[in-house]
Amino acid sequence: MAEGLKIDQKHGKSRVRVARVWRKVAGVGDVIVEWNVAVSLFSDCLPAYTSADNSAIVATDSMKNTVYAKAKECTEVISAERFAVLLGRHFTSYYPLVTAAVVNIVEKPWDRVAVDGRPHSHGFKLGSERHTTEVKVEKSGAISITSGIEGLSLLKTTQSGFERFVRDRFTLLPETRERMMATEVTAFWRYPFAHVSDIPGKPFCFTNMYLDVKTVLADTFFGPPVEGVYSPSVQNTLYLMAKAVLNRFADIASVQLRMPNIHFLPVNLSSKDNPNMVKFADDVYLPTDEPHGTIEATVSRTMSRM
Numbered sequence: 001m002a003e004g005l006k007i008d009q010k011h012g013k014s015r016v017r018v019a020r021v022w023r024k025v026a027g028v029g030d031v032i033v034e035w036n037v038a039v040s041l042f043s044d045c046l047p048a049y050t051s052a053d054n055s056a057i058v059a060t061d062s063m064k065n066t067v068y069a070k071a072k073e074c075t076e077v078i079s080a081e082r083f084a085v086l087l088g089r090h091f092t093s094y095y096p097l098v099t100a101a102v103v104n105i106v107e108k109p110w111d112r113v114a115v116d117g118r119p120h121s122h123g124f125k126l127g128s129e130r131h132t133t134e135v136k137v138e139k140s141g142a143i144s145i146t147s148g149i150e151g152l153s154l155l156k157t158t159q160s161g162f163e164r165f166v167r168d169r170f171t172l173l174p175e176t177r178e179r180m181m182a183t184e185v186t187a188f189w190r191y192p193f194a195h196v197s198d199i200p201g202k203p204f205c206f207t208n209m210y211l212d213v214k215t216v217l218a219d220t221f222f223g224p225p226v227e228g229v230y231s232p233s234v235q236n237t238l239y240l241m242a243k244a245v246l247n248r249f250a251d252i253a254s255v256q257l258r259m260p261n262i263h264f265l266p267v268n269l270s271s272k273d274n275p276n277m278v279k280f281a282d283d284v285y286l287p288t289d290e291p292h293g294t295i296e297a298t299v300s301r302t303m304s305r306m
């Protein structure tokens, strides 16, 4: 570029909130999804930055309208991943100057309620963890699809410890084989699909994968129902969780996990007069998430099994 400067740029619309309802779906009743969509387009619109020439700009307002128009066009229930691909395909094929699109979606967890033990035809309540996806689509049809979970809060009251870590003059933390373990898992996993034509035809494969990954992560964190499984560190548990996902699902190429260590601090209260006011016996804790440990890792296959 002129003036000895280089510019990398993209533009888009964030926090586009849309809810889509499909009425009276056979066998289930009404279906609702609520999405928070972010669109980012890559196109050569340098003149807008350098010369006040907007002629190559797709207005972010039009991107927002497109989200609603495309939601309307989806007459069949669709997953966040497929909707993101559909949007990305649209932006890259409809606009000659758009070379690539990145679409992020966070789905709000509206769970169907049960009344008298039966799934309700049109009643939902808000859950906690959220299904996320990021899809990049290039004009050629090349894609990358990453899906994820955020806000998955897990806790176990025992079967966790932390020993034999570095000890020096700054170390106060006692070693323990008995502590609480709590975290709020954020997970991302990459699918191996490289082109839109690689995406499987099965309509619910992404939704089912989300539910199955969530189950595998949680089951590995907790271990069997009665005895559980001992965790020597958040790091080790994180690794076992990621490994379980890769072992179980051949379609997942890599898993990234973020697992803050949310501390439950032992409470000991004493004074000269009352030395045993509260003496900690694995019973009373001070829950705190500030500060918290941050443990994160990406685990990938070294050899693709695909």
Ligand SMILES: O=c1[nH]c(=O)c2[nH]c(=O)[nH]c2[nH]1
Binding pocket: 162, 173, 232, 233, 234, 235, 261, 293
């Ligand atoms: O599982 C843990 N991993 C750590 O890295 C760490 N650091 C710490 O103070 N407590 C813990 N616990």
